[in-house]
Amino acid sequence: MTSFQIREMTGGDLDAVGDVTAAGNFGDRREFFRLAVALSSCRPIVAMSDGHPIGTGLGSIHGDVGWVGVIFVTPELRGRGIGRALTEAVCEILEGAGCRSLVLVATDLGRPVYERLGFREQTRYHMHPGEPHGEPPSVPPGTNLRPITPADLDAVAALDRRVAGEERRPLIEAYASDGWLLSDDDAAAGLRGYLLPTHRGNAALIAPRPEDALCLIDLHRHLTPKDARAWTGLLTDNEQGRRLLTERGSMEWRTFPRMVRGSEPEWKPEMIWGQFNHAMG
Numbered sequence: 001m002t003s004f005q006i007r008e009m010t011g012g013d014l015d016a017v018g019d020v021t022a023a024g025n026f027g028d029r030r031e032f033f034r035l036a037v038a039l040s041s042c043r044p045i046v047a048m049s050d051g052h053p054i055g056t057g058l059g060s061i062h063g064d065v066g067w068v069g070v071i072f073v074t075p076e077l078r079g080r081g082i083g084r085a086l087t088e089a090v091c092e093i094l095e096g097a098g099c100r101s102l103v104l105v106a107t108d109l110g111r112p113v114y115e116r117l118g119f120r121e122q123t124r125y126h127m128h129p130g131e132p133h134g135e136p137p138s139v140p141p142g143t144n145l146r147p148i149t150p151a152d153l154d155a156v157a158a159l160d161r162r163v164a165g166e167e168r169r170p171l172i173e174a175y176a177s178d179g180w181l182l183s184d185d186d187a188a189a190g191l192r193g194y195l196l197p198t199h200r201g202n203a204a205l206i207a208p209r210p211e212d213a214l215c216l217i218d219l220h221r222h223l224t225p226k227d228a229r230a231w232t233g234l235l236t237d238n239e240q241g242r243r244l245l246t247e248r249g250s251m252e253w254r255t256f257p258r259m260v261r262g263s264e265p266e267w268k269p270e271m272i273w274g275q276f277n278h279a280m281g
């Protein structure tokens, strides 16, 4: 029996945590957890045994909706209930913070653990890798594509809230300096969509109109370094978007289940084209 304790992750844990996730083929998550430790909406945790990290987890509080992410256990200690204990700890943190819908994106290894804890598949994320390309996107007539400024944050957060059904302002602010928005030439008509590139070719992308989304997807490809992929992630519910991407020759790489426990958030999945990452939505 392995004895372990679960506690809050701090900045002092980042190097050891980065080493253990990298050694366990889960990637070096140092920079990701550095952001999580700093963000007011995030509660990262670590499982410790004999003074060493052996597992991780993250809760992200987005108003009524809470995200469960980066549940990881070092490979030699799997199958002993540590993954379940980490998941339960994150769920308790989120429910304690008032979240009524708990959401996650599951891998094949994680899914059975989550099902036993009452999560069910709600829909799926369809992941498309985009080749980087040099040309700037062509912009729909009557619109204006430009970097996000601090004065835009209220409008970006309001569009995000209306579509995602979550309060993600801290995340939006964390990535806003690299973000872009598409608006009507007539500024009073408002915001039509946004792109917030994050890490590893991911980008949150919300646009109610498909033609605007395609423009922002092309911008994402234009901004992505040549040695990376520009990912888009569409929900099963975004049937028109998935058809349009297929018509453009974009290949679906694979799909991941979005699982929910508690009430289903009110959202507009057909207007979502990309995620910050799979740990926070």
Ligand SMILES: CC(C)(COP(=O)(O)OP(=O)(O)OC[C@H]1O[C@@H](n2cnc3c(N)ncnc32)[C@H](O)[C@@H]1OP(=O)(O)O)[C@@H](O)C(=O)NCCC(=O)NCCS
Pocket: 026, 070, 071, 072, 073, 074, 077, 078, 079, 080, 081, 082, 083, 084, 085, 105, 106, 107, 108, 109, 110, 111, 112, 113
């Ligand atoms: C997913 C992951 C965190 C699960 O961690 P874990 O510690 O193995 O999880 P648990 O031990 O709680 O549960 C796993 C299995 O062990 C079984 N188990 C749980 N407690 C047990 C115990 N005390 N004794 C023996 N088996 C036990 C569970 O029933 C489960 O059985 P299953 O193989 O039929 O699913 C781990 O596989 C991992 O890190 N994977 C890579 C990262 C990843 O994919 N994370 C999920 C992101 S969504």
